[in-house]
Amino acid sequence: xxxxxxxxxxxxxxxxxxxxxxxxxRNLGMAPSSVxxxxxxxxxxxxxxxxxxxxxxxxxxEEAPLQQHLAWLADAIAGREPYLKQLLADxxxxxxxxxxxxxxxxxxxxxxAGSFQFASDLGIPLHMSYIVA
Numbered sequence: 001x002x003x004x005x006x007x008x009x010x011x012x013x014x015x016x017x018x019x020x021x022x023x024x025x026r027n028l029g030m031a032p033s034s035v036x037x038x039x040x041x042x043x044x045x046x047x048x049x050x051x052x053x054x055x056x057x058x059x060x061x062e063e064a065p066l067q068q069h070l071a072w073l074a075d076a077i078a079g080r081e082p083y084l085k086q087l088l089a090d091x092x093x094x095x096x097x098x099x100x101x102x103x104x105x106x107x108x109x110x111x112x113a114g115s116f117q118f119a120s121d122l123g124i125p126l127h128m129s130y131i132v133a
Contacts, residue, residue, distance in 0.1 A: 006109065007062040009099040010069035011055050012077065017092045018052035025054075027083050030076065033057035066098060067115040074118035084122055094124045101131045 011033070014024055018037045025031055034055045036042040042049035056076065058069040073096065077084065088094055096119045100109060119126050 004104045004107075005063075005102060006104075006107065007099075007101040008060075008064065008066040008069055009057065009062060010060075010066065010073055011057045011097045012073050013056075013093075013095050013097050014054040014087065015093040015095075016052050017054065017087070020087075020092070021052075021054050028056075028077070028080055030056065033059075062101075066100065066109065067112055069098070070096070070111075070115045070118075077118065081122060084124075088123065094122070095119075095127055096124060097127045097129070099129045099131070101133055103133055105132070107132070 014020075016038075017024065021032075021035055021037075032054045034053075034057075036049035036051070036053045036055075038050065038052045039048045041047065056073070058072040058076075060069045060072055084094060096116070116126055
């Protein structure tokens, strides 16, 4: 890429529920983008995974604004909120992980109000990774 760029990603992560991975896929009506099981080789280096994780990445081009990634996730889980809330009540960890990568020395990004509403309604945290490369 030439010039300044900004790339985004968003994923729903359900952690420490390896015993539920098949059930998660069935009850959410979709296959995960990736799954890790604690202690099993994971990632490009094949190091043992530090935790179990069922991940659903928004399949949106990284050049698209973050709110498009979040909107896709919101649509993907629409109607499944009671199931996700029950998982939370059972002690399963759920969050939304967002990525922002840029090559600009000084950068900011504004996310429109309401873009995180689905996460707020579920009571799940949002994690943001900001990388200047």
